[in-house]
Amino acid sequence: MAPSKPRVIYWFRTDLRLHDSPALKAALDLKPECLYPVWCWDPHYVYRARVGPNRWQYLLDCQSDLSASITKLNPKSKLFLIREAPQTLLAKLFKAWKITHIVFEKDTDAYARDRDENVVSQAKGAGVEVIIKMGRTLYDPDELVRANGGRPTMSITQVQKAGEKLGEVAKPIPAPKFLPDPGDTSLDFEHTQPSPNPDFNNIQRDEDDQSYNALAGPKGDFAVPTMAELGLKPASSQHRGGETIALKMLDEIISNTQYTATFSKPDTAPTAFAPQATTLLSPHHHFGSLSVRLLYWRVMDVLASYKGKQSTIPTNLIGQLLFRDMYFGAQAPLGYCFAQTVGNSHCRFIPWHLPSKIDPSNGLITGDHHIDTPEAETWFQRWKWGKTGFPWIDALMRQLRYEGWIHHLGRHAVACFLTRGGCYIDWERGAEVFEEWLIDHEVACNTGNWQWLSCTAFYSQFYRCYSPIAFPKKTDAKGEFVRHFCPELKDYPDKYIYEPWKAPIADQKKAGCLIKGDGDDTEGEGGMKIYPKPMFDFNARRTICIDAIKNAYHVNLYGDNPKVKDGTWRELFSDSAEGPTEGKSAKDASSANGNGEAKVKSGEEASGDMGVDQDEDEAAEVGGETRGGDRQGKRKRGKGKGQETLDGHFGGKRAKR
DNA sequence: AACATAGTTGCCTAG
DNA sequence: ACTAGGCAACTATGT
Numbered sequence: 001m002a003p004s005k006p007r008v009i010y011w012f013r014t015d016l017r018l019h020d021s022p023a024l025k026a027a028l029d030l031k032p033e034c035l036y037p038v039w040c041w042d043p044h045y046v047y048r049a050r051v052g053p054n055r056w057q058y059l060l061d062c063q064s065d066l067s068a069s070i071t072k073l074n075p076k077s078k079l080f081l082i083r084e085a086p087q088t089l090l091a092k093l094f095k096a097w098k099i100t101h102i103v104f105e106k107d108t109d110a111y112a113r114d115r116d117e118n119v120v121s122q123a124k125g126a127g128v129e130v131i132i133k134m135g136r137t138l139y140d141p142d143e144l145v146r147a148n149g150g151r152p153t154m155s156i157t158q159v160q161k162a163g164e165k166l167g168e169v170a171k172p173i174p175a176p177k178f179l180p181d182p183g184d185t186s187l188d189f190e191h192t193q194p195s196p197n198p199d200f201n202n203i204q205r206d207e208d209d210q211s212y213n214a215l216a217g218p219k220g221d222f223a224v225p226t227m228a229e230l231g232l233k234p235a236s237s238q239h240r241g242g243e244t245i246a247l248k249m250l251d252e253i254i255s256n257t258q259y260t261a262t263f264s265k266p267d268t269a270p271t272a273f274a275p276q277a278t279t280l281l282s283p284h285h286h287f288g289s290l291s292v293r294l295l296y297w298r299v300m301d302v303l304a305s306y307k308g309k310q311s312t313i314p315t316n317l318i319g320q321l322l323f324r325d326m327y328f329g330a331q332a333p334l335g336y337c338f339a340q341t342v343g344n345s346h347c348r349f350i351p352w353h354l355p356s357k358i359d360p361s362n363g364l365i366t367g368d369h370h371i372d373t374p375e376a377e378t379w380f381q382r383w384k385w386g387k388t389g390f391p392w393i394d395a396l397m398r399q400l401r402y403e404g405w406i407h408h409l410g411r412h413a414v415a416c417f418l419t420r421g422g423c424y425i426d427w428e429r430g431a432e433v434f435e436e437w438l439i440d441h442e443v444a445c446n447t448g449n450w451q452w453l454s455c456t457a458f459y460s461q462f463y464r465c466y467s468p469i470a471f472p473k474k475t476d477a478k479g480e481f482v483r484h485f486c487p488e489l490k491d492y493p494d495k496y497i498y499e500p501w502k503a504p505i506a507d508q509k510k511a512g513c514l515i516k517g518d519g520d521d522t523e524g525e526g527g528m529k530i531y532p533k534p535m536f537d538f539n540a541r542r543t544i545c546i547d548a549i550k551n552a553y554h555v556n557l558y559g560d561n562p563k564v565k566d567g568t569w570r571e572l573f574s575d576s577a578e579g580p581t582e583g584k585s586a587k588d589a590s591s592a593n594g595n596g597e598a599k600v601k602s603g604e605e606a607s608g609d610m611g612v613d614q615d616e617d618e619a620a621e622v623g624g625e626t627r628g629g630d631r632q633g634k635r636k637r638g639k640g641k642g643q644e645t646l647d648g649h650f651g652g653k654r655a656k657r
Numbered sequence: 658a659a660c661a662t663a664g665t666t667g668c669c670t671a672g
Numbered sequence: 673a674c675t676a677g678g679c680a681a682c683t684a685t686g687t
Contacts (some may be wrong), residue, residue: 027659155684156665266666409666416667426671460682464667471667544679553682 003349004100005033005093007183009093011086011104012039012079013112015135016062017243020068020172022133022292027103028176031037034183036097037070037079037390039063040086041193041225044111046211050200050436055283057235058439063224063288065242074179080222083212086115088192091122103131105288108141108328108444112334138296138325141332152338152346153329154458156314157320172294185222187215197657200367201566205231216460237404239439241283253279254298261306262313267634270409271476273399273484278407279317282440285324296321324599327448329458337559339447340365341456342429344559349569350552350577352419352426354380356518363565366430378518379423381533383414384433387519388484389534390468393417395485402485404439413466420549421465422541424578427454439559452579456550462549465542469498488513488522488529501533547579550621 010027027035045051049061067079067289082089088448093099094276102123108118122129135141139162144153147162152643163169165195179466190636193212209231216222218229224538227234255262268277284290292536299317303310330346337343340356343363352377356365371377382388386397396410411434417423427450434450435441451457472481479497483490489500491511496503501515521530555572563569574581 157685264665268666270666316665319665397667412666455682460684461664461667462682463680464682466666467668470669550681 003186006030006100007034008032008101009036009038012104015288016066017289017476018175020284020294022135023103023105025173026131026133027584028394030101032180032454035180039079040089041083045083047196047199052204052436053232053235054237057282058241061241065244077179079237081224083215084192085194089116090119092189094126094128096189099128101129106132106134108332137328138292139163140319140326145333152333153326156322159326163496165340169296170293172291173298178550191215207231208234219362225542235591236402241289243289246284256304257302260299260302261310263317266309266315270474271472271481281634284441285425286440290323290595327444330448333442334365342557342564346457347559349557349559349564351573351577354425354429355427361540368467376425379535380425380429382519383418384517387532391482391486391489392472394467395482398485400437412453413471420462420545423551463546486532490653544578549576
């Protein structure tokens with residue numbers, strides 16, 4: 001009996017490209033009789049990941065461009081976009097389309113691993129062969145971790161050393177010249193509707209979500225959804241996705257050999273816009289519309305022939321890619337806990353304001369947070385919406401919201417301000433906002449960078465604190481960036497542009513904008529604009545925060561410490577510490593931070609639970625596995641029962657200091 | 658073992 | 673306009 005020719009599903013996910021795809025090459029090497037390029041509209045992304053309109057649009061751009069490129073290679077083919085969860089859909093497709101193989105690119109994100117394990121086991125049960133190839137990073141994160149002694153990669157030198165053991169980064173593979181026909185695409189099976197619970201993206205929609213109305217879309221043609229179908233208003237960002245654009249951007253960067261060879265991240269201006277100072281390739285790497293290995297080798301080619309003085313690792317473009325791999329290598333062994341403090345063996349515990357609520361059933365953050373003081377919540381909201389009264393911070397947050405991208409050092413500035421250098425608010429709050437608004441949001445990189453900036457992992461020089469006044473002055477003394485994104489300040493004199501509250505009233509009136517209030521009003525009498533007063537004395541907050549971090553470093557708890565989970569960490573923090581540290585003795589510590597700033601504690605939650613629901617504190621070890629595969633839809637299940645320990649999954653790996 | 662140095666990206670003042 | 677050193681002080685790594 002001659003073996004029948006392979007009938008292959010190529011499952012596209014975060015690899016929306018045809019060039020340099022080891023997985024796609026593996027699919028084509030099977031010489032299949034038919035190849036189905038498939039995208040499953042995953043409810044995890046639709047409901048559970050936070051995604052604002054700009055990243056939705058970027059994703060649709062990538063899908064449309066990829067689909068067009070597929071059709072260009074084979075007019076019978078396209079990206080078949082099917083509106084159902086992969087966990088329920090793929091097994092039905094195996095049967096309906098007589099599939100023999102499924103091929104996809106490896107994804108080491110915590111959720112992706114769960115999803116893919118599920119699909120792999122269903123494929124095996126159905127007799128479908130699975131082929132998985134790495135292509136998302138320079139090195140396979142799991143191999144990188146193995147070469148790092150099984151430990152998460154926490155520094156760039158570790159990545160370099162581990163990388164050397166793994167040998168040369170894979171050379172890019174050319175895009176295919178042809179693609180096989182797809183087979184019959186009938187969908188003669190029941191449509192499994194997802195449960196939109198929780199739905200973190202409800203706030204993004206102003207119309208009904210119709211993304212799951214029909215398996216093959218409203219026209220039955222497997223088309224890429226429209227923003228309207230998703231219930232979303234149009235994107236505000238000018239940044240557009242897609243492999244075609246990505247390759248053009250790459251060509252432009254590489255053709256500027258001086259830029260490519262001398263690029264040095266700390267020397268690029270975060271105040272530069274239109275054009276920005278860095279490459280803006282990160283969203284393409286996120287969606288896979290540009291291969292990082294292609295960028296790597298094209299940069300290496302330039303470096304090999306460029307005669308002038310070059311920048312070096314870690315500040316050059318190669319270094320940037322190594323940092324990306326470092327974060328993937330930090331995330332890979334830590335799983336879900338990498339994205340939070342509680343349970344994370346490599347993240348310092350600091351008693352931030354607005355700590356996450358934890359689901360006792362799996363030890364994972366729920367997406368909701370405790371409000372330990374109303375003041376901190378106010379600061380958080382003003383930070384998020386660009387109304388802090390610090391123009392540099394507000395301009396960055398508005399650029400983030402409108403355009404979905406800000407310069408890396410701008411991210412430093414706003415992240416430092418929210419956490420260790422201003423508000424003393426939990427980095428998880430900031431990471432959630434970035435997750436929602438960034439077009440290049442990558443869970444490993446976003447998490448890692450927030451830990452870096454909050455000095456909870458990767459970086460520890462907390463006394464180096466970004467000033468919202470001095471820092472932007474270095475590259476933009478005239479405040480052009482602020483004038484663009486905070487136009488109400490556009491006529492302010494240069495000397496007041498970063499601290500407009502210092503301008504005399506006469507100057508404020510002359511510039512057509514009064515500095516007053518807390519951001520609720522934007523326009524006053526006679527068309528006079530209003531910009532808020534600064535929400536605190538920055539230098540005073542800076543001192544409070546540095547003292548508090550220093551103290552927390554001395555207490556020296558990590559996220560996997562039992563005291564973090566059971567609440568007894570409070571006993572280790574004196575009443576004079578910033579943050580919700582007073583615990584049971586809150587009443588005695590009303591104004592005790594030594595800087596004359598009376599702390600405002602809400603009666604409701606000041607001495608309440610932090611990070612963990614206290615009812616659940618008696619939790620004992622119940623099995624070793626808390627991967628949280630059931631995060632969607634069932635997070636309120638089993639309160640008080642079946643909870644598992646938050647610590648010990650990665651126990652014994654790091655000697656505590 | 659004790660110590661020195663480096664670490665992608667701080668700020669301020671004096672000269 | 674630019675640089676050097678002080679500021680107060682963290683961890684990881686190497687000798």
